[in-house]
Amino acid sequence: MTSTPTQPSVKYGRPVTTDGVPDIYAGATVTPWTPPDPGIDNLGISSIDTFAVPGVGEYTVAFDGYVRVVRSEPTSRQWSDAEVYTNLIEMKMVGSCPELGTITVRLNPDCLSTGQIRTPFDPYAGEGPSAKACRMAVGAVFSMPKLGMKLINKEPIILTIDDVRQIPPAGAPGKGQIYRMLPLHDIENPDAEPVAYVTSLRFTMGGYLSAEQMAAR
């Protein structure tokens, strides 16, 4: 597991402290409709991302890995009123395709990836009466050793999960809110034109992993 060593220069939202917050692993109980105490959730994650490389092609890659998410004290013990703030403090996802080779996705240490869970202002038909909306703004590094490149996003990737009935929303499907294209830049030349684009991202939050499972991923 790799932690983020430097201070981020970009914060996409609210910082959440990790001081004194316990790690939570496989075996923990999650109670629906109940704001939990602060914790660092160690969760599996999988994702299907499509990358477009101008003039070359479009490639869809299946990723698998883990995240560590620190959750704040909820603003209320009442589910309907509670807001919970989150920071994505660690991520590792690995996928591959023949053309791009193996791709490893980690957090960009220059960005604080932040999120929150709250009651939406526009409840959907079909969501539970008190279902919440989860969103996270993420800065990532896509390492592509076959191409000899590390790519970063300079606009955050907005990951969303709807119809959240428990915290964490383990097992829930989510979506990257990408409108047509999200530019990716060469980390060595971030002010130059984009090298590639993410054109689609769909993910699924996994359940709690054990410390051993985290280390093995």
Place this chain on the structure above:
Amino acid sequence: MTSTPTQPSVKYGRPVTTDGVPDIYAGATVTPWTPPDPGIDNLGISSIDTFAVPGVGEYTVAFDGYVRVVRSEPTSRQWSDAEVYTNLIEMKMVGSCPELGTITVRLNPDCLSTGQIRTPFDPYAGEGPSAKACRMAVGAVFSMPKLGMKLINKEPIILTIDDVRQIPPAGAPGKGQIYRMLPLHDIENPDAEPVAYVTSLRFTMGGYLSAEQMAAR
């Protein structure tokens, strides 16, 4: 007109130089399907934004104002191949509603608001065969003197225009790609919880303005 005095700490995309780039005002000719020389477009803009203030209410405000957008040299003189990079270098929009009072929206000088125009990877049915997609990532300051607050977005507001057949896409309708809610923070306390949210944003690019019209807005 106010320019951005400080160096931005956050760049949402590619910087575009303004050195030697002429301002373009009302009376300029725009040729469809033709990548233009670099320019600084002085354009009208209007927008209908909805703000949600937790526990208080949701308010829809009509804004009117102007933008100044610098465009890069196109990457090709061939429309179908051309990419054009843009920076939003100035913005002023004013709107009001009884509850929130007068709201003035300007650029956040701490962010470089960036965009691009390129051929999308997912051409829509109904778009012209060579229509392009325009996108801009914006950091703004919403001044609300009645509430004694200035609010900022820490995730960029993604403004998009589809079916672009000329540059600039004057007169075209566009949308803020906001998924359910975009948090707004107090500029004096940006690490605290959001004060309000933008829940919807629809805008229309106006045409070129004269220097006199710019000064009067």
